[in-house]
Amino acid sequence: DVKVTQSSRYLVKRTGEKVFLECVQDMDHENMFWYRQDPGLGLRLIYFSYDVKMKEKGDIPEGYSVSREKKERFSLILESASTNQTSMYLCASSSLAGGQETQYFGPGTRLLVL
Amino acid sequence: RKEVEQDPGPFNVPEGATVAFNCTYSNSASQSFFWYRQDCRKEPKLLMSVYSSGNEDGRFTAQLNRASQYISLLIRDSKLSDSATYLCVVNRNNDMRFGAGTRLTVKP
Numbered sequence: 001d002v003k004v005t006q007s008s009r010y011l012v013k014r015t016g017e018k019v020f021l022e023c024v025q026d027m028d029h030e031n032m033f034w035y036r037q038d039p040g041l042g043l044r045l046i047y048f049s050y051d052v053k054m055k056e057k058g059d060i061p062e063g064y065s066v067s068r069e070k071k072e073r074f075s076l077i078l079e080s081a082s083t084n085q086t087s088m089y090l091c092a093s094s095s096l097a098g099g100q101e102t103q104y105f106g107p108g109t110r111l112l113v114l
Numbered sequence: 115r116k117e118v119e120q121d122p123g124p125f126n127v128p129e130g131a132t133v134a135f136n137c138t139y140s141n142s143a144s145q146s147f148f149w150y151r152q153d154c155r156k157e158p159k160l161l162m163s164v165y166s167s168g169n170e171d172g173r174f175t176a177q178l179n180r181a182s183q184y185i186s187l188l189i190r191d192s193k194l195s196d197s198a199t200y201l202c203v204v205n206r207n208n209d210m211r212f213g214a215g216t217r218l219t220v221k222p
Contacts, residue, residue, distance in 0.1 A: 031208070040122070042201070042214035043158070050208075090157060094208075101146070101208060105157035 003027070004106035006091055012112045019078040021109050023091030031094045032074035033103065034058075034066060036087040043090065049074055081113045117141060120202050120213035128221055131192045135216045137185040137202030144211075147178055148203040149187050152215065158201055161187075192220045 007022035025032065031050050035043040035058075045058030047066040055066050063085060067075045074093075078085055088110050092103040120137045127133050139147075147164035162169065164176040164185055175188040185202055197220045202213035 033210075035212075040214055042116075042118070043212040045210075096208075101205060101210075102148070102160050102163075103210060105159070107157050108155075 004091060004093055004104050006089075006106040006109050008109050009107060010110050010112075012114065013078075013081045014114055015080075015082055017078075017081045017113075019081050019111065021076040021078075021089055021091075021111075023074045023076070023093075023106055024072050025074075025091075025093040025104070025106075026072065027093065027095065027104070028071065029093035029095045029104075030071075031096070031101075032068065033092040033094075034064075034074065034076045035090045035092065036060070036085075037090055037108075038087050046076065078111075081111075083113050085111065086113045087111060116214075117211045118202055118204050118213040120200075120216045122214060122216060124217040124219055126219045126221060127192055129192055129194060131220075132188065132190045133192055133218060134189075135187045135200055135202075135218075137187075137213055139183050139185070139202075139204045139211070141204070141206055141211075142180075142183060144183075144204045144206045146205040147176075147185050148205070149174075149176060149185075150201040150203055150212075152199045152201055154198075158212075161200070189218075192218075194220050194222065196220050 033048040034046045049068040091106040149161040150158040151161040152158040199215040
């Protein structure tokens with residue numbers, strides 16, 4: 001059974017703070033993703049990674065950075081948190097094994113920036 | 115225009131009802147299609163893939179119409195436990211695009 005874990009379920013931070021969100025998957029998946037989910041907008045891709053030390057910008061990378069030093073771990077960093085980054089953050093992983101990509105999600109982190 | 119559009123609902127139906135959700139996508143080069151289910155305050159989970167010939171999984175039937183760029187999900191004999199948000203997902207070259215979801219509430 002695939003397991004994707006995120007370091008926190010709920011976080012409250014102040015404007016200007018640096019925020020680290022950690023994601024770990026235990027299925028040796030090559031691909032990992034960070035999304036944010038906001039009402040009425042669905043999931044929007046922030047960054048993704050297809051391999052260790054590799055990263056690609058998604059649709060809304062501004063104000064975020066990522067790190068993938070190990071295959072199982074993908075970190076999202078908010079360099080200087082702002083109130084418009086209050087959101088639900090979802091990490092996902094996937095593999096192309098079997099030719100069909102299915103994304104498995106972590107439980108999400110609800111971030112509130114005051 | 116959003117790449118994947120869904121009726122946000124909410125759909126409120128009685129137990130035992132049949133309900134259908136629709137989804138349209140804008141990129142004709144999209145390659146694979148999925149329905150995900152998301153419970154309140156939980157993560158999305160894969161419900162089923164959608165194949166060109168249509169496919170069924172118990173009470174759930176998914177259809178794809180590539181010509182019209184349209185995907186549907188039919189739920190028969192609704193259960194209380196079907197209450198959730200259903201996300202339409204479209205994939206092209208590993209770029210997954212999510213609809214904003216359709217919310218379903220099944221009532222006793």
